[in-house]
Amino acid sequence: MxxxxxxxxxxxxxxxxxxxxxxxxxxxxxxxxxxxxxxLTDIAYWGxxxxxxxxxxxxxxxxxxxxxxxxxxxxxxxFFSNRLIRAQASAWPHAIGNVVAMILAIIxxxxxxxxxxxxxxxxxxxxxxxxxxxxxxTGWMGGSLVYRHRVGVAP
Amino acid sequence: xxxxxxxxxxxxxxxLCTCALTLAGCSDGDNSFDTQSQVGPNPNLPEPQQYxxxxxxxxxxxxWKEGExxxxxxxxxxxxxxxxxxxxxxxxxxxxxxxxxxxxxSPAVEPVTRPKEIVMHWIESQVTSGGGDTGPSNRITxxxxxxxxxxxxxxxxxxxxxxxxxxVALVGSDLYVANTDSIMRYKYSEGDTKIxxxxxxxxxxxxGPIDHHWTKDLVANKDGSLLYVGVGSNSNAAxxxxxxxxxxxxxxxxxRASGRWRIFASGLRNPNGLTFEPQSGALWAVINxxxxxxxxxxxxxxxxxKDGAFYGWPYSYYGQHVDPRVxxxxxxxxxxxxxxxxxxxxxxxxxxxTFYAADKFPEKYRGGAFVGEHGSWNRKxxxxxxxxFVPFRDGKPSGKAEDFVTGFVNDKDQARGRPVGVAVDKTxxxxxxxxxxxxxxxxxxxxxxxVSSAGR
Numbered sequence: 127m128x129x130x131x132x133x134x135x136x137x138x139x140x141x142x143x144x145x146x147x148x149x150x151x152x153x154x155x156x157x158x159x160x161x162x163x164x165x166l167t168d169i170a171y172w173g174x175x176x177x178x179x180x181x182x183x184x185x186x187x188x189x190x191x192x193x194x195x196x197x198x199x200x201x202x203x204x205f206f207s208n209r210l211i212r213a214q215a216s217a218w219p220h221a222i223g224n225v226v227a228m229i230l231a232i233i234x235x236x237x238x239x240x241x242x243x244x245x246x247x248x249x250x251x252x253x254x255x256x257x258x259x260x261x262x263x264t265g266w267m268g269g270s271l272v273y274r275h276r277v278g279v280a281p
Numbered sequence: 282x283x284x285x286x287x288x289x290x291x292x293x294x295x296x297l298c299t300c301a302l303t304l305a306g307c308s309d310g311d312n313s314f315d316t317q318s319q320v321g322p323n324p325n326l327p328e329p330q331q332y333x334x335x336x337x338x339x340x341x342x343x344x345w346k347e348g349e350x351x352x353x354x355x356x357x358x359x360x361x362x363x364x365x366x367x368x369x370x371x372x373x374x375x376x377x378x379x380x381x382x383x384x385x386x387s388p389a390v391e392p393v394t395r396p397k398e399i400v401m402h403w404i405e406s407q408v409t410s411g412g413g414d415t416g417p418s419n420r421i422t423x424x425x426x427x428x429x430x431x432x433x434x435x436x437x438x439x440x441x442x443x444x445x446x447x448x449v450a451l452v453g454s455d456l457y458v459a460n461t462d463s464i465m466r467y468k469y470s471e472g473d474t475k476i477x478x479x480x481x482x483x484x485x486x487x488x489g490p491i492d493h494h495w496t497k498d499l500v501a502n503k504d505g506s507l508l509y510v511g512v513g514s515n516s517n518a519a520x521x522x523x524x525x526x527x528x529x530x531x532x533x534x535x536x537r538a539s540g541r542w543r544i545f546a547s548g549l550r551n552p553n554g555l556t557f558e559p560q561s562g563a564l565w566a567v568i569n570x571x572x573x574x575x576x577x578x579x580x581x582x583x584x585x586x587k588d589g590a591f592y593g594w595p596y597s598y599y600g601q602h603v604d605p606r607v608x609x610x611x612x613x614x615x616x617x618x619x620x621x622x623x624x625x626x627x628x629x630x631x632x633x634x635t636f637y638a639a640d641k642f643p644e645k646y647r648g649g650a651f652v653g654e655h656g657s658w659n660r661k662x663x664x665x666x667x668x669x670f671v672p673f674r675d676g677k678p679s680g681k682a683e684d685f686v687t688g689f690v691n692d693k694d695q696a697r698g699r700p701v702g703v704a705v706d707k708t709x710x711x712x713x714x715x716x717x718x719x720x721x722x723x724x725x726x727x728x729x730x731x732v733s734s735a736g737r
Contacts, residue, residue, distance in 0.1 A: 181394050181395050184396055185396060237333065242520045243605065243608040244605055
């Protein structure tokens with residue numbers, strides 16, 4: 127039993143890693159924080175019509191997209207180079223969910239290039255909220271992969 | 282134990298396709314729209330559209346090759362009056378017939394407040410100062426063509442080291458130059474080819490740090506007691522907040538004796554080409570309206586400027602058409618917003634206007650207006666990039682605008698030049714400043730005498 131678990135841990139190794147530290151979990155906090163920040167600043171602009179908040183939101187969503195793409199590259203390398211990771215129950219919902227979240231965030235980035243009110247209300251705010259909701263789900267799934275199935279965890 | 286991931290991957294593919302289609306659909310073209318329906322007093326105004334990828338298309342600048350020149354209607358001739366200039370933007374004809382060419386570049390790059398602006402600055406640098414830039418600008422060059430043959434005997438630097446100048450007005454011996462941040466006054470005596478005495482600051486104007494619409498046009502009224510100054514907005518549609526728009530998007534009236542000023546008219550997003558219509562004596566201007574509401578909104582326009590009037594920007598356009606991007610709105614101002622007199626079509630970017638008060642062009646041109654349309658950048662099909670003629674009768678536009686000087690863009694949508702300021706010289710010829718072609722063009726009527734009867 128213990129042997130089996132050990133083998134499975136080794137099998138679920140991360141490919142995009144530095145000294146056995148997987149890169150994907152190092153990067154994901156950044157886009158998550160940016161997209162949560164986008165939602166908060168969108169709400170602030172919606173409430174105040176103070177253009178400063180819309181400017182913040184534009185920076186946050188753009189930074190989130192760039193950092194999210196970097197995190198996605200590391201995640202995709204792990205996902206596609208290990209059949210056993212793909213076989214995990216949480217892996218597909220995590221991957222698909224994040225692809226959807228990134229597509230929505232990219233659209234949201236362009237919505238945020240509009241001038242003034244329509245950069246945020248209604249579509250920017252709606253996309254920011256949906257993105258964060260999806261991230262709650264995919265983040266949970268990502269947590270399952272690491273903390274329950276020990277993906278990328280050293281034996 | 283292993284789960285197959287076929288279903289989710291199909292889902293993802295379907296979703297990707299949908300997104301791609303949505304994006305493609307959003308950047309649909311504007312081929313079917315008749316831009317002529319937006320020329321005249323009652324333009325067709327479609328519903329506002331906002332895009333994920335705004336339609337952008339700018340003519341890359343290639344300059345004029347040897348022997349190439351713009352096209353003029355039959356019965357007219359066009360020749361370069363001066364070449365090798367540095368971004369000539371506006372023209373002023375002095376009483377003795379000398380021509381002042383204001384060569385000007387935009388002030389320092391605007392501070393970046395959003396990631397979008399990094400991209401926009403790059404695009405703008407491609408449109409306005411790409412190609413043909415070979416040296417320092419921000420000066421005024423004097424051209425003297427005493428015998429009126431279209432070949433100046435003198436071309437000299439009249440005034441140098443200015444700060445993004447645009448408007449020039451002469452009252453008696455006081456020459457006023459509108460830099461982007463101030464009006465300067467210089468002593469001028471008839472026949473001067475160079476201003477040597479340093480100028481005196483006359484009036485501060487709204488300048489940096491943003492200074493989005495930076496060209497300050499200037500005109501003096503008939504008796505020289507008042508100056509009118511065009512001060513453009515600091516944004517497209519108030520996206521830097523209304524604090525940044527203080528005293529902007531307006532035409533100021535300045536009392537020349539005291540320097541006191543007031544807002545003469547407001548809600549004018551970017552007013553240029555300030556000129557008095559000769560018959561009615563009314564002040565007219567051309568205005569660049571807002572962008573990013575679609576390829577066919579909002580039409581730029583020319584209008585008589587009424588004292589105390591509000592023309593809508595940023596809250597509304599053409600009267601009560603509210604701009605959804607501007608919050609908080611001001612229904613009180615929208616209610617009193619008036620529609621301008623004459624639309625020139627969307628995104629043509631009129632930057633110069635002059636009335637033809639001379640008599641060398643055929644009858645129909647007399648009293649009408651020539652408008653320099655710098656050309657569009659945010660619609661798929663280029664619009665503008667020409668000088669149009671708007672006939673006038675009894676001090677009002679009396680017909681459709683006609684193309685007058687064209688050929689600035691070739692059949693590959695590359696710009697050889699872009700017209701800006703227009704003026705009528707002492708011989709009754711039309712002058713056109715071409716800021717990326719670095720040329721001043723001179724249009725004469727075939728029937729016009731080759732040599733001025735003024736014969737100085």
